[in-house]
Amino acid sequence: MIRIGVDAMGGDYAPRSVVEGSILATLESQGKYQVVLVGDKKRIEEEFKQIEMDIPDIEIVNASQVIEMNDPPVESLKKKRDSSISVITRCLGKGEFDGIVSAGNTGAFMASTLLSSGKIEGVIRPTIGSYMPGEKNISFILDVGANSNCKPAHLLQFGIMGSIFVSTMLKRKNPKVGLLSIGEESSKGNELTIESYKLFEKSCLNFIGNIEGGDIFKGKADVIVCDGFVGNIILKFTESIIDMVKEKLKVIMGNNFITKLGILLVKPALQKMSYLYDYQEYGGVPLLGVKGTAIIGHGGSSSKAIKNAILEAYRMIRENINGKIAEKLSSYVEVESEK
Amino acid sequence: MIRIGVDAMGGDYAPRSVVEGSILATLESQGKYQVVLVGDKKRIEEEFKQIEMDIPDIEIVNASQVIEMNDPPVESLKKKRDSSISVITRCLGKGEFDGIVSAGNTGAFMASTLLSSGKIEGVIRPTIGSYMPGEKNISFILDVGANSNCKPAHLLQFGIMGSIFVSTMLKRKNPKVGLLSIGEESSKGNELTIESYKLFEKSCLNFIGNIEGGDIFKGKADVIVCDGFVGNIILKFTESIIDMVKEKLKVIMGNNFITKLGILLVKPALQKMSYLYDYQEYGGVPLLGVKGTAIIGHGGSSSKAIKNAILEAYRMIRENINGKIAEKLSSYVEVESEK
Numbered sequence: 001m002i003r004i005g006v007d008a009m010g011g012d013y014a015p016r017s018v019v020e021g022s023i024l025a026t027l028e029s030q031g032k033y034q035v036v037l038v039g040d041k042k043r044i045e046e047e048f049k050q051i052e053m054d055i056p057d058i059e060i061v062n063a064s065q066v067i068e069m070n071d072p073p074v075e076s077l078k079k080k081r082d083s084s085i086s087v088i089t090r091c092l093g094k095g096e097f098d099g100i101v102s103a104g105n106t107g108a109f110m111a112s113t114l115l116s117s118g119k120i121e122g123v124i125r126p127t128i129g130s131y132m133p134g135e136k137n138i139s140f141i142l143d144v145g146a147n148s149n150c151k152p153a154h155l156l157q158f159g160i161m162g163s164i165f166v167s168t169m170l171k172r173k174n175p176k177v178g179l180l181s182i183g184e185e186s187s188k189g190n191e192l193t194i195e196s197y198k199l200f201e202k203s204c205l206n207f208i209g210n211i212e213g214g215d216i217f218k219g220k221a222d223v224i225v226c227d228g229f230v231g232n233i234i235l236k237f238t239e240s241i242i243d244m245v246k247e248k249l250k251v252i253m254g255n256n257f258i259t260k261l262g263i264l265l266v267k268p269a270l271q272k273m274s275y276l277y278d279y280q281e282y283g284g285v286p287l288l289g290v291k292g293t294a295i296i297g298h299g300g301s302s303s304k305a306i307k308n309a310i311l312e313a314y315r316m317i318r319e320n321i322n323g324k325i326a327e328k329l330s331s332y333v334e335v336e337s338e339k
Numbered sequence: 340m341i342r343i344g345v346d347a348m349g350g351d352y353a354p355r356s357v358v359e360g361s362i363l364a365t366l367e368s369q370g371k372y373q374v375v376l377v378g379d380k381k382r383i384e385e386e387f388k389q390i391e392m393d394i395p396d397i398e399i400v401n402a403s404q405v406i407e408m409n410d411p412p413v414e415s416l417k418k419k420r421d422s423s424i425s426v427i428t429r430c431l432g433k434g435e436f437d438g439i440v441s442a443g444n445t446g447a448f449m450a451s452t453l454l455s456s457g458k459i460e461g462v463i464r465p466t467i468g469s470y471m472p473g474e475k476n477i478s479f480i481l482d483v484g485a486n487s488n489c490k491p492a493h494l495l496q497f498g499i500m501g502s503i504f505v506s507t508m509l510k511r512k513n514p515k516v517g518l519l520s521i522g523e524e525s526s527k528g529n530e531l532t533i534e535s536y537k538l539f540e541k542s543c544l545n546f547i548g549n550i551e552g553g554d555i556f557k558g559k560a561d562v563i564v565c566d567g568f569v570g571n572i573i574l575k576f577t578e579s580i581i582d583m584v585k586e587k588l589k590v591i592m593g594n595n596f597i598t599k600l601g602i603l604l605v606k607p608a609l610q611k612m613s614y615l616y617d618y619q620e621y622g623g624v625p626l627l628g629v630k631g632t633a634i635i636g637h638g639g640s641s642s643k644a645i646k647n648a649i650l651e652a653y654r655m656i657r658e659n660i661n662g663k664i665a666e667k668l669s670s671y672v673e674v675e676s677e678k
Contacts, residue, residue, distance in 0.1 A: 148521065148528060181572075182484060217582070229521055230568075233573070247475075265597050265604065
């Protein structure tokens with residue numbers, strides 16, 4: 001059976017939210033996957049006790065230390081060898097888990113996963129991708145933070161991995177891949193995107209050319225490719241939009257009774273809309289290009305976000321995303337070198 | 340008297356919207372500035388005829404050619420020496436205008452302004468800045484498209500010019516300057532921002548450190564500094580938000596009567612909110628660092644946007660933004676070289 005390790009100590013509301021999320025995910029598992037909580041066994045069991053229901057079958061693997069959210073990743077990994085992040089990634093590397101989820105220190109989780117499991121053959125740089133809401137349907141943007149400084153070959157691989165992810169997970173055939181830039185023409189952009197454009201053009205991808213900032217929400221591309229610096233800014237900017245809209249509406253409606261009544265009536269619709277921007281719904285973002293499936297949760301993950309992250313990890317394993325990446329990148333490298 | 344040249348042929352709705360905007364601006368001028376329309380004299384006069392009111396005193400300077408929105412900037416400037424953009428920028432260079440406004444081909448307008456007027460002494464790279472809405476108040480972001488590839492010294496100068504602009508135009512003392520990056524620590528970011536951080540720290544600016552994508556709308560910084568690639572993507576992304584919100588609300592409310600009633604009641608508030616994101620309200624974005632004041636209008640500028648762009652140009656001239664930039668940058672260079 002598929003085994004998914006979950007970092008019980010990671011996230012602002014851990015271990016409570018993680019324990020609850022793991023229970024929710026297990027209740028939906030239908031015996032298809034086994035959730036394993038990794039962390040302070042005593043604290044996890046205390047959480048179990050406080051939950052007034054029959055706890056489904058969840059294993060616990062003890063880890064005596066915790067890497068805090070603001071700890072420096074590399075140093076803390078060296079010092080805290082029995083931290084939940086160290087243990088969970090080690091288990092993934094040894095094949096004891098098929099996938100792992102952590103809402104803890106992203107840098108440490110990423111570095112440790114990479115160290116323990118290694119890259120998929122042919123991958124130059126692993127990448128983090130994220131779903132992105134859109135006017136009509138969601139798209140997938142990558143890289144969103146793993147690689148601040150990129151070369152054209154990296155972007156091309158992000159495009160390939162993103163394309164595989166979208167065609168598999170969102171069931172879109174031959175997904176449209178767009179390069180995020182500042183003008184449609186191939187000559188527009190910065191040094192990185194202008195060079196990358198040439199690689200994309202020659203590639204096996206369904207490349208639709210450059211897309212601009214205004215196209216992100218339009219769903220022009222299924223896969224939006226950019227470096228991790230740009231992608232991370234866009235991702236965090238997007239997350240803040242719903243706050244901005246709420247805050248502005250509050251200020252604008254002031255003490256106007258009619259507007260307040262209107263807001264009340266519109267609330268369910270607004271709520272539905274805010275889901276679209278809400279990372280809790282997507283659960284987490286996949287780290288692509290490493291052996292073994294890893295989902296990075298948002299620091300503020302609720303139990304629902306954790307549940308969704310576990311489900312996402314399960315689907316990625318079931319759909320063999322990593323196998324498909326390995327197949328594509330090795331064949332791609334061959335084709336390229338034949339030219 | 341201050342003379343402001345307006346490109347009558349620039350923009351999707353030119354010359355109609357430009358003529359109307361120029362009339363509106365002249366009606367508000369109280370004799371403080373003179374608007375001069377530059378373009379096909381016959382067509383402008385035809386527009387005048389169709390407007391059923393007394394046309395206020397607006398001069399016309401004839402220009403027989405038009406650079407279209409999608410023309411290649413440099414080539415078309417060479418070929419069309421009597422285009423409205425060529426003529427208007429030449430007049431600025433000769434001192435016949437104190438400021439100019441164009442909603443036409445941005446690349447051509449920028450290049451021609453720079454060529455005709457030259458840079459302010461001490462400026463390495465002119466920059467385009469833009470107002471940015473926020474939860475509590477607006478901020479100013481630059482560069483938003485003039486410089487796709489930047490060096491740390493460029494970003495520092497953008498910070499200085501932005502700081503002068505905001506303290507003068509928005510009357511904010513000692514504006515907070517933030518470097519747009521992907522983490523608060525000075526070590527986070529890409530090569531450009533990490534190096535730039537060191538320069539900003541040593542500078543005369545009220546530097547508050549790195550800000551992240553999620554801080555843009557929070558108003559954490561009065562001046563947000565980034566390279567023109569990132570800034571342009573953010574700017575266009577922001578412009579698309581209101582479309583996205585409208586579209587989503589439409590889909591979500593569907594045929595629900597209660598929600599529709601709610602929307603009706605909330606509409607005035609939504610309208611007010613959408614103004615905040617609406618470039619028509621800001622009129623245009625200033626090109627900073629060139630001798631002579633230039634405002635770049637959005638291609639889709641309405642008559643209101645043109646009017647607001649002219650008013651913005653007038654305020655920039657009245658407040659002597661360029662003089663302040665020259666003073667600061669020359670003194671700054673001296674201080675730096677003393678170190």
